[in-house]
Amino acid sequence: MDRSKLIKWLKEPMKMSNKYSLHVVYFCTGCGIIEIPPSITARWDAERFGVKPVATPRQANLFLITGYVSLKTLKPIIRTYEQMPEPKYTVSLGSCPIDGGMYWDSYNTINHLDKYIPVDGYIAGCMPRPEAIFAGVTHLWTMIDKGMADGYVKYRENYEQYRSNQEEIYADLGWPPLFGVSNQDEQ
Amino acid sequence: MNNKITELIESSFRDVDVELIEEDRVRVNVKQESLLTLLNFLKENRYSHLALISCVDRIEENFFELIYIVSPYMQQDESYTEREKVNVILKTKLPRENAQIGTAIEIFGAAEPYERELHEMFGIEFIGHPRLTPLFLEREYDIPPLRKDFDTRAYVEEKFGSIPPVED
Numbered sequence: 024m025d026r027s028k029l030i031k032w033l034k035e036p037m038k039m040s041n042k043y044s045l046h047v048v049y050f051c052t053g054c055g056i057i058e059i060p061p062s063i064t065a066r067w068d069a070e071r072f073g074v075k076p077v078a079t080p081r082q083a084n085l086f087l088i089t090g091y092v093s094l095k096t097l098k099p100i101i102r103t104y105e106q107m108p109e110p111k112y113t114v115s116l117g118s119c120p121i122d123g124g125m126y127w128d129s130y131n132t133i134n135h136l137d138k139y140i141p142v143d144g145y146i147a148g149c150m151p152r153p154e155a156i157f158a159g160v161t162h163l164w165t166m167i168d169k170g171m172a173d174g175y176v177k178y179r180e181n182y183e184q185y186r187s188n189q190e191e192i193y194a195d196l197g198w199p200p201l202f203g204v205s206n207q208d209e210q
Numbered sequence: 211m212n213n214k215i216t217e218l219i220e221s222s223f224r225d226v227d228v229e230l231i232e233e234d235r236v237r238v239n240v241k242q243e244s245l246l247t248l249l250n251f252l253k254e255n256r257y258s259h260l261a262l263i264s265c266v267d268r269i270e271e272n273f274f275e276l277i278y279i280v281s282p283y284m285q286q287d288e289s290y291t292e293r294e295k296v297n298v299i300l301k302t303k304l305p306r307e308n309a310q311i312g313t314a315i316e317i318f319g320a321a322e323p324y325e326r327e328l329h330e331m332f333g334i335e336f337i338g339h340p341r342l343t344p345l346f347l348e349r350e351y352d353i354p355p356l357r358k359d360f361d362t363r364a365y366v367e368e369k370f371g372s373i374p375p376v377e378d
Contacts (some may be wrong), residue, residue: 053230082341094348128363130355131347140378176377191373193348 041084041110042167043073045160048083048107050100053090055116055150060064062153080106085163088142090150091119093131097134097139101189104178105201111175112167114159116143120147139189141174143182214349215255222251227306237299242311245302249278252298260318261297263325265332269305269358274304274332276311280318304334313338326357331356 032039043063049059063076077083080103092100105112115136118124123134129205136142146159166172172209178185182202190196216228216236226248227239240248246329249260255278266275278300304311313336325336325344333354334340353360 049266095346098348128366130351130360130362130365134366134375135375138373138375177376181376181378184374188373 038167042164045072045074045085045112045163046077047061047085047087047206048085049076050086050088050089050096050103051090052092052096052100053117053119055089058116058153058156059087059089062156067153067157069157069160072157074160080104081108083107084111086111086113087156088113088115088120088136090117091124091126091132092136094133095131097133098193098196100138101137101140101196102198109175110172112143112163112172113141113174114146114163115142116146116151116156116169117149118149120149124149133192139185141178141185143174146189157189188191215298215378219248219251223248225373231299234296235299236296237301239301242304245276245278246312246317247346248300249280249314252280253317255286257298258283260314263314263321265334265356266326267332267356267358269306272306274306274309274334275302276302276328278302278314285344296334307368309333310337312334312336316341330354333357339346357359 028039049056051059059076061067061076069075074085080086084107086104088100088106104111109176115121119126119132120136120142123129123132126132127134134141144159144163147157148155163172179202182200186200216230219226219228219236219238223240223244225241225244229237231237238248259281261279261281262277264277264279265347266277268275279297279298281297282295302311309332311334313325315338322339323345325339326332326342328334329336329339329342330345330347331354347355351360351365355362357364
């Protein structure tokens, strides 16, 4: 271990262990999934960065959304995000989740992902190469260090807005609100 | 062999327009009424594989063009070789208003998902189809979205542009 980081480890053990063991759930919505097999296997080896794919969202703390988000895939994205334990970070790959990309005038592709779930970082490109994914991951480390990757806190705080946006897309979302019910019990 | 299927169709059906467009491809323009009869006829003549049903919206001429592609499996008959295989492309016209056609499920079972898709994307009614329920789309559209008069930009402005960004 790097000795200069020892003080950091002792001061903020939670933060340090979070950022060096990013367990990822990949949401393979679009073309971005083609970049994932090379980045997690021997050629680029994502485990150098502590990035490791896991089986279920309940074990993950990083959510990679790889590619365009259609109306049909937004629902599982919200479900997956809500199942992840906190602290959780979302990073989206490619141009499409930012503002629609080349599908900006499609009848079936939502244009701005951050209207429905909080997104901590974007890796631009169409598609980004594995190096760009690792640049994004190391940037996420600095953001976690500085406390800027607080999308899950925002989701909790502005849940009503997110929920109303989600219900604007789906008339019948199919599950009760994540927050709000339990908060009333606490009060 | 290439002319074999052409001759066969021409000799059996009167009001069809058959053309050999490539070495292994025959295009048949057929009227809506005799389409299912022709599909049935082709199936009896070793064309046992329905590869595709597709649709083109010819909005200027005010009709839908339905395209059925059928191809034979050559292994069933040793007198043919794979090189001699000829695909048949059936084209038929449907009016854009109140587009209706009989289902091909009884002839080719594989027609079912294609017909559901075309019903969803173009609003074509397949008479006799057991379940024309939504297949791909998540929400209802006023005009089926792959028709040419569906204005995607106005739709995107109205539906997705109206959703406000989340502010702290």
